[in-house]
Amino acid sequence: MNCTLLTGDLANHATPCLVLGVFAQEPLTGAAAAMDRASSGQLAALWQKGDLSGDAGRTLLLYALPGVAAERILLIDFGKSAECTRAKYRKTLTAAIAALQQLHAGAAVLALPEQLPEGLDLYAAVRDVVTLAAAGTYRYTRTKTDKKAPKMPLTALALWLAADAEMRSAELALTHGTAxxxxxxxxxxxxxxxxxxxxxxxxxxxxxxxxxxxxxxxxxxxxxxxxxxxxxxxxxxxxxxxxxxxxxxxxxxxxxxxxxxxxxxxxxxxxxxxxxxxxxxxxxxxxxxxxxxxxxxxxxxxxxxxxxxxxxxxxxxxxxxxxxxxxxxxxxxxxxxxxxxxxxxxxxxxxxxxxxxxxxxxxxxxxxxxxxxxxxxxxxxxxxxxxxxxxxxxxxxxxxxxxxxxxxxxxxxxxxxxxxxxxxxxxxxxxxxxxxxxxxxxxxxxxxxxxxxxxxxxxxxxxxxxxxxxxxxxxxxxxxxxxxxxxxxxxxxxxxxxxx
CATH class of the missing domain: 3.40.630.10 (Zn peptidases)
Incomplete structure (x- = not known):
């Protein structure tokens, strides 16, 4: 698993899959809100159809969102923002990695939710992504034929940051998390x-x-x-x-x-x-x-x-x-x-x-x-x-x-x-x-x-x-x-x- 960091205009970043965090029955914020503006409100219109139940860890896959260069959008539900603990944060990320493993994407960009759980700073949030991505893509194959292996497993994950100022802490987390x-x-x-x-x-x-x-x-x-x-x-x-x-x-x-x-x-x-x-x-x-x-x-x-x-x-x-x-x-x-x-x-x-x-x-x-x-x-x-x-x-x-x-x-x-x-x-x-x-x-x-x-x-x-x-x-x-x-x-x- 190769994890990297990126900044810049997320809407114009071409990727097989863009992963966006949302909170149940709450207005879109952060990167999700930015992608909604880029798509002239199409993201919110699709999200509001209610296919996400509000349970932490649920995902919704969207295709060909206008105004967004990503081939797919994977919405991941963190539940209610007021109830989003680190355990739910990790559960949701684990579900997202599992969903990505089943897509024919191979690579993805993940934008963390703007609001992190209480007590979880950017360093810990990024490091959790790196370690959970590695855990979610690990498969034991030493003594078996892996007949259920993903046809195109996730091999590259980029974490998008809203500002360059966050890069130093995120880079340290990436280094520590990778090791x-x-x-x-x-x-x-x-x-x-x-x-x-x-x-x-x-x-x-x-x-x-x-x-x-x-x-x-x-x-x-x-x-x-x-x-x-x-x-x-x-x-x-x-x-x-x-x-x-x-x-x-x-x-x-x-x-x-x-x-x-x-x-x-x-x-x-x-x-x-x-x-x-x-x-x-x-x-x-x-x-x-x-x-x-x-x-x-x-x-x-x-x-x-x-x-x-x-x-x-x-x-x-x-x-x-x-x-x-x-x-x-x-x-x-x-x-x-x-x-x-x-x-x-x-x-x-x-x-x-x-x-x-x-x-x-x-x-x-x-x-x-x-x-x-x-x-x-x-x-x-x-x-x-x-x-x-x-x-x-x-x-x-x-x-x-x-x-x-x-x-x-x-x-x-x-x-x-x-x-x-x-x-x-x-x-x-x-x-x-x-x-x-x-x-x-x-x-x-x-x-x-x-x-x-x-x-x-x-x-x-x-x-x-x-x-x-x-x-x-x-x-x-x-x-x-x-x-x-x-x-x-x-x-x-x-x-x-x-x-x-």
Whole structure:
């Protein structure tokens, strides 16, 4: 998807399709009003016939409007202006992209509505267009024949601006949005790949391929022997059940001062999770290929940082393995010793994500980090708590939590803070080790975060549980690429390169 910006006389701009925003049962404004004047009132006459119902996301296609050079006019209804939230704005843009995909246009010009939703400035509005256009035109084709592919898919979208004065903010949004869209697409593609292709070795290869693209990025891949030498027995205990060798993937982007402490992102890279001996139910187990979505999002964010040449030091750590039943796999009741020296009783082998993450979090101490954020499809309990809409955010650091929440709001990739009180720690106490890897049914997402907290006491830390948001099920099954948007915005804000 190629997105560009343009200004000038919109009526005289030749394009296969001109997309105009209107508000339900309200006078035409902005670009739509200008096109109505150019057509001597013909646009308003057609619009007022009532074919748009007033529901946000409805579209109406018009042809050969007199006085307008565009071959087609696609009206998109944003609903009532007083009720137009960012969610409705995004819903309407998504519907417009879907409609454009079905036309034989291939390219289009989009004029944003003159009145944006409350709290949404031009920068965010333009960036939303870029990222939503990329999302709406992405199709997974790696392992299938795409029989339903559009005959002439949308490949070019120009955003029309009313004034040159808006160009600077829009250009920044276009730059950020383009990089964010590419990073999100990388995360989506990795997530959508089946587990027999996207193995720990494959993830490592993709990280090495990124390093070949960007001079500021280096990648080290630790194998099982190297991890054993470091004492990463918790991570290795999970990998024992699989024939696929585990990898610890370390990506190092140097964009800041040599002495600046790095931001470290840790992404769970469980490329398939059958639950181990504590075998999962067969229903929808195929979706456990998405258990590496945290690692995929870290690779996506690293690509964004490199593409934008962000002025900070950023490290990505992706512990990667499979979790399968085998004669050498973890058994309930086994006790393993983590890299930190703390012992863990494995009461449920399906709570493996925290086992591979805890060693990776201990490994992060060597970087003397400014902050560490881990990202993981960690618990079904988080899905029960927050559904498919918000990432679960856990942190003992109020300031860090506030930064992440604000970044999520700004990016339209929201999180919700959950408690991390000491009260919950007792649930993972056990008679046979320093801690158990599960704490019972009650507060499962919280006790999982409490487990990780025991390995993060030497630095500022936050945990993002993305089990509910990393992919969609059912008819729309597929990776969402979240939370690449949230983390990218956090980095933009962090290095003062954001737009507010």
């Amino acid at each position: 964010l869209a590419a990073g999100t697409q990388l995360a989506k593609e990795l997530g959508n790949l089946p587990g027999n292709i996207c193995t720990p070795t494959y993830l490592a290869e993709q990280a090495l391929a990124l390093a070949e693209q960007f001079a500021a990025l280096t990648v080290d891949v630790l194998d099982a022997a190297a991890m054993a030498e470091l004492g990463m027995n918790a991570l290795l205990s999970v990998a024992r059940g699989s024939r696929q060798p585990p990898k610890l993937i370390v990506l190092n982007y140097r964009g800041g001062a040599a002495d600046a402490k790095p931001v470290v992102l840790v992404g769970k890279g469980l490329t398939f999770d059958a639950g181990g001996i504590s075998l999962k139910p067969a229903n929808e187990m195929d979706e456990m290929k998405y258990d590496m979505s945290g690692g995929a999002s870290v690779l996506g964010v690293m690509q964004v940082a490199c593409a934008l040449q962000l002025p900070l030091n950023l490290i990505g750590v992706v512990p990667s393995s499979e979790n399968l039943p085998d004669g050498d796999a973890n058994k309930p009741g086994d006790v393993v010793t983590s890299m930190s020296g703390q012992t863990i009783e494995v009461l449920n082998t399906d709570a493996e994500g925290r086992l591979i993450l805890c060693d990776a979090l201990t490994y992060c101490q060597r970087f003397d980090p400014e902050v560490v954020i881990d990202v993981a499809t960690l618990t079904g309990a988080c899905v029960i708590a927050l559904g498919k809409h918000a990432t679960g955010l856990f942190s003992p650091d109020d300031a860090l939590a506030a930064e992440l929440l604000a970044a999520g709001d700004r990016a339209g990739d929201r999180a919700w803070r959950m408690p991390l009180w000491e009260d919950y720690q007792q649930q993972i106490d056990t008679n046979f080790a320093d801690m158990a890897n599960v704490g019972g049914r009650e507060g499962g997402a919280i006790t999982a975060a409490c487990f990780l907290a025991r390995f993060t006491k030497t630095y500022r830390w936050a945990h993002l549980d993305i089990a509910g948001v990393a992919w969609l099920s059912g008819k729309e099954k597929g990776s969402t690429g979240r939370p690449v948007g949230l983390l990218t915005q956090f980095l933009l804000n962090h290095c003062a390169n954001g737009a507010g």
